[in-house]
Amino acid sequence: MKIKKVLNSSVVLAVNDRNQEFILLGKGIGYGKKMGTTLDSESYNQVFVPVNNANVEQLLTSIAESSPKLIEIAQKIISHASESLNSRLSDALYVSLLDHLKFAIEREEKGITITNKVYWEIKTYYSKEFSIGTYAVKLLNSEMNTNFSDQEASNIAAHIINAENESDDRRDALKAGQVIGRIVNIIKYQLQGSVNDSNANFQRCVVHVKFLVERIIANVMFEDVDAAIFEIVKSKDSKAFQIAENVSDYIKIKFGEPLTKEELMLMAMQIHRID
Template identity: 85%
Template sequence: MKIKKVLNSSVVLAVNDQNQEFILLGKGIGYGKKAGTTLESNSYNQVFVPVSNGNVEQLLTSIAQSSPKLIEIAQKIINYATDSLNTKLSDALYVSLLDHLKFALEREEHGIVITNKVYWEIKTYYSKEFSVGTYAVKLLNQEMGTKFSDQEASNIAAHIINAENGSDDRRDALKASQIIGRIVNIIKYQFQGGINDSAPNFQRCIVHIKFLIERIIADNMFENDDPAIFAIVKSKDEQAFQIAQKVSDYIKIKFGEPLTDEELMLMTMQIQRIDK
């Protein structure tokens, strides 16, 4: 590895023999060093972050303004999220998470508490991502001496959700959580409280709603391929179809257009299963 740029005394941008860029962290790794200096492998023993995304400049700026300890914590959180969720996360997560952690520490230092308005929704409908947030909070409290609560876990979970969806805009996760909660309440209200929240069919319906909202936000709703099948599903259970229609009406209010016939049919089928 050779240094390409010194970010601070503990962080450098380096390249290998294949001209691939990496961010290397180690105590004193950049102290007194210049571009072109060769680094031994034992000089970057804290964190090793490959750079292969379009947010390199943002990432370099964030890292240069962060302590090596906080960068290491961010890396541990991302590694834990990748392993526990078993999915590839957007490279933009490095920037958004590190910036969020720095801001969270500043808030904590000044005693500023921000309540997450969709805490319950994220905890309930994104339980795996929320568990990553819980891990992150525990790690922060242990390593930084903070006293973050589960509220902060839901904030971090929002970044993980967006990274799964390829977005670096935290508002998407918050918006999705609010809408999912509202749709679930619409369905539960129509059943007049007669739904077992832990029933497998109801849980499958929630998963379907999550993916539906992701498709809507991405402007990628399923299109209707067979009007005949749609008509059969509609006639099979009029009550389920009417509930699905109420969901579609709500979607139109939030996004400006209702569900496509294909999405309406799939929602009807999910609601039909809840009652079984």
Template identity: 45%
Template sequence: MFKIKKVLNSSVVLAEDQNQQEMVLFGRGIGYGQKPGQMIEEKKADQVFMSVDNMRAKEFLQLLDSMPQEFIDLTQHIVQYAEKRLNSTLNSGVYFTLMDHLNFAVERHKKNINITNRVYWEIKNYYTEEFEVGNYALELVNDTLGIQLPKEEAANIAFHLINALGEKSDSKDGMKYAKMIGSIVNLVRYTLNMKMDQENIHYSRF
């Protein structure tokens, strides 16, 4: 059981456990109609986020003050879908990083600023399941917000999921190799001053 200390919005509450340790709790509608002092069962929370003693959690609480509700809901939906699809528990910090990324991506889109993902091809081909989740998330964001973010955002979202898969060394090594391949491709591209067709079979073989 948790005791509510503050309702941050309809989906997030600040609470304390039986040891009086402050925790951030996620859950669709978890804060709706709730008041400080009321008790809440742990099973009603989709995710017990992390202790407020954690520096990342403090940053997250500050972020929530200016975060539109739709990004909170989208992040919850994407993380829950990803965990089911990938059959793995993601590091709780992904709520912070992914939510912040989605918000920033939409802001960039509104200002017509496009940032290229230089490891798009590598993520698409080496992390196919994560990339497919990224595609699902991209379509969800576009449909929900009525916008059209660039296809590269699928790889950006997948990148956050790969990092959140967390403590697995193979995931970390794979991401390191993907970045290294991207750097090699860029080195060749700029040295030879040529444009590469990333869908071409010769590119794949290279």
């Protein structure tokens, strides 16, 4: 490895003999070093990430402005998230999470607390991501001597949720959480308080709502439906269908378009199972 750029005393951008770029961490690795200096494997204790994505400049800036300890924490969180979700997360997460952690610590030092308005929705409807946020908070509190609460866990979870889709602009955690919570409340209210949150059919409905909202935000709602089947479902339980139409009215107000007929039918079927 040869140094291509010194980011700070403990972080450098390096290149190997195949001209592949890597970010290397090591105590004092960049101190007094110049471009072209050869590094052996004993010089660094961690390879952060190969630099091969569209967010390179942002990533390098974020790393240059962050402590090596915080960089390592960010990578531990991302590795834990990838393993827990068994999926590859967007490269943009390296930038967004590192920046978030940096400013979160600064706010904590100044005694500034930011309440997550969709804390309950994220904790309830994105339990896997929330557990990753909880892991991150415990790690930060242990390694950085902070005192973050579950509110911060939900903030970190929001970044994980956004990173689960390669196209970050197609999914917004806060927006999704608010919409999911509102739809579930519409259903519960219309059923006049007869819903048991632990009921298996209700839980299935909540999962359905979660993926429905993700489809709406991604603009990929189901569209094809057999007219005869649609009418059968509509006549089978008029109450469930009316509640589904109320959900559709809310979706139209929120996104400008109502549910498609197939989405409306599927929503009614889910509600029918609860009632």
